[in-house]
Amino acid sequence: AQSVTQLGSHVSVSEGALVLLRCNYSSSVPPYLFWYVQYPNQGLQLLLKYTTGATLVKGINGFEAEFKKSETSFHLTKPSAHMSDAAEYFCAVSPNYGGSQGNLIFGKGTKLSVKP
Amino acid sequence: ETGVTQSPTHLIKTRGQQVTLRCSSQSGHNTVSWYQQALGQGPQFIFQYYREEENGRGNFPPRFSGLQFPNYSSELNVNALELDDSALYLCASSWGGDQPQHFGDGTRLSIL
Numbered sequence: 001a002q003s004v005t006q007l008g009s010h011v012s013v014s015e016g017a018l019v020l021l022r023c024n025y026s027s028s029v030p031p032y033l034f035w036y037v038q039y040p041n042q043g044l045q046l047l048l049k050y051t052t053g054a055t056l057v058k059g060i061n062g063f064e065a066e067f068k069k070s071e072t073s074f075h076l077t078k079p080s081a082h083m084s085d086a087a088e089y090f091c092a093v094s095p096n097y098g099g100s101q102g103n104l105i106f107g108k109g110t111k112l113s114v115k116p
Numbered sequence: 117e118t119g120v121t122q123s124p125t126h127l128i129k130t131r132g133q134q135v136t137l138r139c140s141s142q143s144g145h146n147t148v149s150w151y152q153q154a155l156g157q158g159p160q161f162i163f164q165y166y167r168e169e170e171n172g173r174g175n176f177p178p179r180f181s182g183l184q185f186p187n188y189s190s191e192l193n194v195n196a197l198e199l200d201d202s203a204l205y206l207c208a209s210s211w212g213g214d215q216p217q218h219f220g221d222g223t224r225l226s227i228l
Contacts, residue, residue, distance in 0.1 A: 004158075034216065043120070043206055043219035044159070090158050103149060103172055104208075104217060106158030 002027045004093050006107035014115045019063075019078040021110045023091030026072060032094040033074040034104065035065055039087045047089075050074065061085070086114045120209050120220035128226045129197050137192045137223045139207030147171070147212045148190040150182060153204040153222070165190055166212060202227045 007022040025031060032051050036044040048059025055067040065076045074091060088111045092104040121140045129135050141148055147166045151159035161174035165184035179195040188209070194201060204224050208217035 036219075041221070043122075043221040044208075046216050046218070049216050092158075103161040103164055103174065104151075104159070105161070106151075108156075108158045 002031065002093050002095060002105050004091050004105055004107035006089075006091050006110050008110055009108065010111045010113070012113040012115060013081045015083055016080050019076070019081045019085065019112065021076040021089050021091075021112065023065075023074045023076065023107060024072055025074060025091070025093045027093055027095065029095050033065075033067060034092040034094070035059065035063070035074075035076050036090045036092060036106075037087050038090065038109075044090065047076070081112075081114045083114050083116065086112055088112070120207055120218050122205075122207050122220035122223050124223060125221070126224045126226075128228060130228050131197055131199060133197050134193065134195045135197060135225065137194075137205050137207075137225070139190045139192070139209075139220060141188045141190070141209035142218050145209035145211050145218070146188055147210045148184055148188065149208045149210075149217060150190070150192045151206040151208065152176070153206055154200075155203070159206055162192070197227050199227050201225065 003026045005024045034049045035047040038044050048057045050057045050067045058064045063078045088109045090109045091107045120142050123138045149164040150162040153159040162176050163173040164171045168184045181193045184190045204222040206222045208219045210217045
């Protein structure tokens with residue numbers, strides 16, 4: 001069975017500092033991996049996705065993530081935090097059944113706070 | 117391009133009642149998935165519809181049911197509401213295959 005573990009339910013950084021949100025997954029088949037962001041009272045917005053190919057994935061708003069199969073990790077980073085990055089971030093995994101996405105399995109989320 | 121829209125945005129019901137939540141897919145999308153997000157948790161998969169047929173179901177009881185219509189809009193129905201059904205219900209649409217799912221802003225359901 002697939003699962004996602006996000007280390008740290010709450011991360012706090014200063015504006016301009018590096019953002020690092022951790023995600024580890026388990027999957028018996030090559031997975032698709034995603035990061036979504038959720039602002040208060042809103043749905044989820046896709047930040048980036050990994051399907052196949054290049055393991056370093058660039059997303060919107062300056063975020064990127066690296067797929068490391070040997071570590072079963074897909075950590076999200078941003079070099080310099082901005083106040084507008086404060087939100088909740090969810091890592092998700094999906095089985096790659098012959099290219100079909102299937103349903104998403106989410107981690108419990110990490111709430112990012114950005115201090116001025 | 118019209119995004120995923122859900123209605124209503126908020127709803128209050130009492131235990132034992134029934135509720136219907138609605139979702140309009142993003143233009144061109146033929147697959148709809150529903151998720152339940154309890155407070156402080158990540159979304160949990162309820163079920164998915166592809167071209168009007170159920171195409172996968174999570175660990176939810178049969179009192180959670182759904183429909184997808186020819187225009188690919190969808191409904192989530194919940195019977196015999198329980199207090200634990202209080203949550204944000206998210207709808208996501210996609211063009212099947214390996215395309216990412218696009219989420220609506222959700223319906224906040226409160227059970228008294």
